[in-house]
Amino acid sequence: MSDFIPVNEPLLDGNEKKYLQECIDTGWISSEGPFVRQFEERFAGRVGRQQGVAVANGSGALDIAVHALRLGPGDEVILPAFTIISCAASVVRAGATPVLVDADPVTWNMSAEQVAARITERTKAIMVVHLYGLPVDVDPILELARKHDLRIIEDAAQMHGQACRGRSCGSFGDISTFSFYPNKHITTGEGGMVVCDDPDLAERCRGLRNLCFQAHKRFVHEELGWNYRMTNLQAALGLAQLERLDWFVARKRAMGRRYTELLGETAGIQTPLPRTGYAENIYWVYGVVLEDSVPFDAEEAMKRLAALGIGTRPFFWPMHQQPVFEKLGLFPAERYPVAERLARRGFYLPSGMALTEPDIEKVAKGVKEVLG
Incomplete structure (x- = not known):
């Protein structure tokens, strides 16, 4: 029906056409184009991170984050029961065990008290997932992680521009992920980002994003990765969106x-x-x-x-x-x-x-x- 109000419609009335036209005019449409690096650097800087790795989608960002931290069989990862399946799926695909906590009935997020009750000697990481508009209260969870020597994966897919206690969502823990699906504040159509501060961890993420090609023996692989690359066209959209x-x-x-x-x-x-x-x-x-x-x-x-x-x-x-x-x-x-x-x-x-x-x-x- 013509007057139907869709659940989501993005705005693409900034520099999106200009930057996409530049991609077409120069022929740089693949993941090798210059907008990818520009988008990575500016987005990472916006959320207070040193490193950004653009990927094909938010689910891929989670896959890469879990594997980059080398989580696997025998490891438990605590995460919310109330979330998108991508979070648990990334843990299961890695061979690790997802351990669930319930949601708070008012904020709809996980809490440190719930997480603390689920920590065992097999716990290796906590996946902090911010939901629907309010972030998780991260500080007490970070304290738990320090106390028990746990890694933090922060899923900030829905939190573009959000902050917790004055710090940007996406700046917490070892590694953070974002999604750029059309219903997000910033969209690239499909797309995602992994951000962190450790240059070695970021380089590992870049390898996992790109089939784990090696610099000197491109088609000889020591590890399995994915083709989760973001195209220059997508990054051009993302850069225009980030400006606003x-x-x-x-x-x-x-x-x-x-x-x-x-x-x-x-x-x-x-x-x-x-x-x-x-x-x-x-x-x-x-x-x-x-x-x-x-x-x-x-x-x-x-x-x-x-x-x-x-x-x-x-x-x-x-x-x-x-x-x-x-x-x-x-x-x-x-x-x-x-x-x-x-x-x-x-x-x-x-x-x-x-x-x-x-x-x-x-x-x-x-x-x-x-x-x-």
Whole structure:
């Protein structure tokens, strides 16, 4: 339908066309083009890192991060039950064991208390995943890592421009990852980034990104890697988007505030927490959770909103209830009630950069109508 409001629509009205045209004019469209290095350096600098490694997507960034830290069989990695499957999949593919913690019902993130309870002698790393707009309170988790000599993988896929206690998300721990999917604050269509401070670790990431070619014996391989390279075309988009990140962040926060003005007093839904003592919500998406008093679940609410011309997307399904992991015998009889409830009663509203004020008003009106 022509007046349908999609869940996401990016804005590409900066220097994107100019930089893409430069790629075409010069013939540099592959991963060897100059925009890749420019994007790596400027993005890493923006998040307070020394090294940036651009990759094909955020899931690939996680694969590389786990392998770069040499996590494998016998190693346990603590991560949230409530997250995208890429996080657990990267651990499983490496042969390591994912160990889950439940979500906080208000911030929807993991906490240090939950992590501390899951540390064993086999724990080798913690995967910190910031979700939906508010970051994890990282400092106490970093203290746990120091105490137990653990590595930190920070998944900041949704946190472009966000900070925790004044430090950029993506600057914490041993290695951090980002995604540039079209629904992110910065998009390259598909794409991702690994950032860190250790030049040797970054070089290992570059090798894993590029099939582990060797400098002097290109087609002789000592280790298996991936073709996870980012193209010059993608990097050109990313660089143009990065130039406008501050404006994008301000726009997203304005959208979030407006949604809350219109929906904050609506009976039957939990709206996002605007801020905590360590961060202000960046509203990557505007998520809502149906209260128990609502006689239907998120799936039904989304169907009713679609009938009103409003696109939505469900919250993540818990890792311990993923059929693929059940078939592998992972997480038997484990329960994470907050993650289970968020998956069944949570969804997010249209939240793209191109969303207009009339769109927001229509969405809010639709939500109120659906809730009666």
